Amino acid sequence: MDIEQKQAELIDHFLEGTENSFCLDVLRLFAHGTWSDYKSNAGRLPQLVPDQVLKLKQLTVLTLAEMNKVLPYDQLMQELDVTNVRELEDFLINECMYAGIVRGKLDQLRRCFEVQFAAGRDLRPGQLGNMLQTLSNWLDTSDDLLVSIQEKIKWADSTSELDKKHQKDVEYRVEEVKKSLSLKADIDFRGHEEIYSEPGGVMDYEEDRSRPKRYLDPASIL
Numbered sequence: 001m002d003i004e005q006k007q008a009e010l011i012d013h014f015l016e017g018t019e020n021s022f023c024l025d026v027l028r029l030f031a032h033g034t035w036s037d038y039k040s041n042a043g044r045l046p047q048l049v050p051d052q053v054l055k056l057k058q059l060t061v062l063t064l065a066e067m068n069k070v071l072p073y074d075q076l077m078q079e080l081d082v083t084n085v086r087e088l089e090d091f092l093i094n095e096c097m098y099a100g101i102v103r104g105k106l107d108q109l110r111r112c113f114e115v116q117f118a119a120g121r122d123l124r125p126g127q128l129g130n131m132l133q134t135l136s137n138w139l140d141t142s143d144d145l146l147v148s149i150q151e152k153i154k155w156a157d158s159t160s161e162l163d164k165k166h167q168k169d170v171e172y173r174v175e176e177v178k179k180s181l182s183l184k185a186d187i188d189f190r191g192h193e194e195i196y197s198e199p200g201g202v203m204d205y206e207e208d209r210s211r212p213k214r215y216l217d218p219a220s221i222l
Contacts, residue, residue, distance in 0.1 A: 022046060032124040034060040036079055054095060061096050065104075065118035073111040085111070 025045055029038055035057050038045060048056065057080050064071055064079060073085055082088045089106055092113060096102045103117040123131065 030056065030059065031122040032063075034063050034079065035081065036060070039081075057091070058096060058099065058101055059121060061092070062101060062118055062121050065102055065115045066121070069115045071113045071115065073113070076113065 022045060025041065029041075029045070030052075033056070035053075038048070038056060060079055061076070064076070073088060076082070076092075077085075077088050080088070080091065082091060085108075089108075092102075092104075092106065097104070101119045102115060105114040105116065107114060
């Protein structure tokens with residue numbers, strides 16, 4: 001048990017049932033109550049000053065935002081004692097969103113406030129067990145997700161290694177083909193060079209064909 005919880009229990013013990021018990025009720029109201037809670041118990045609670053009313057209405061918006069992410073205008077106007085949409089939207093913008101306690105979108109067409117973020121409030125009695133269970137479930141889900149991510153990383157690394165090996169094999173084969181083609185071209189070139197350089201080869205034959213031919217005169221034989 002932490003110190004703050006112990007202090008709260010001591011306060012409850014000493015104030016409960018005394019003439020100052022209303023102070024404990026006010027403390028509980030601002031810890032986890034709403035404007036509706038105040039109106040229901042206004043007869044035994046002190047009258048709130050304007051700043052306290054504003055604070056309690058802000059806390060009421062937080063409580064509603066914890067329960068649902070889409071808050072209808074009609075519900076908000078009823079919970080906050082607001083008479084029209086313009087007054088409600090001004091309150092949500094100026095007193096809630098600008099104050100940083102909530103963020104969201106005002107949907108005038110659908111007449112609702114879409115909650116994107118809401119600050120936390122003190123836990124109500126009995127909420128601690130539910131929160132611990134929620135956190136435990138979140139932790140289990142995170143562990144499962146971490147295992148899944150690690151498996152995907154291993155698969156990606158393995159695939160990358162196979163791709164690198166395949167690329168090296170392809171590059172090796174390409175180099176072998178280049179060497180083979182280069183060697184064949186060199187052999188062909190040397191073969192042609194030998195043919196043209198041999199005595200009586202193609203060049204001699206061509207030269208012989210280019211020389212004028214001598215004809216024998218039959219009369220010179222006689």
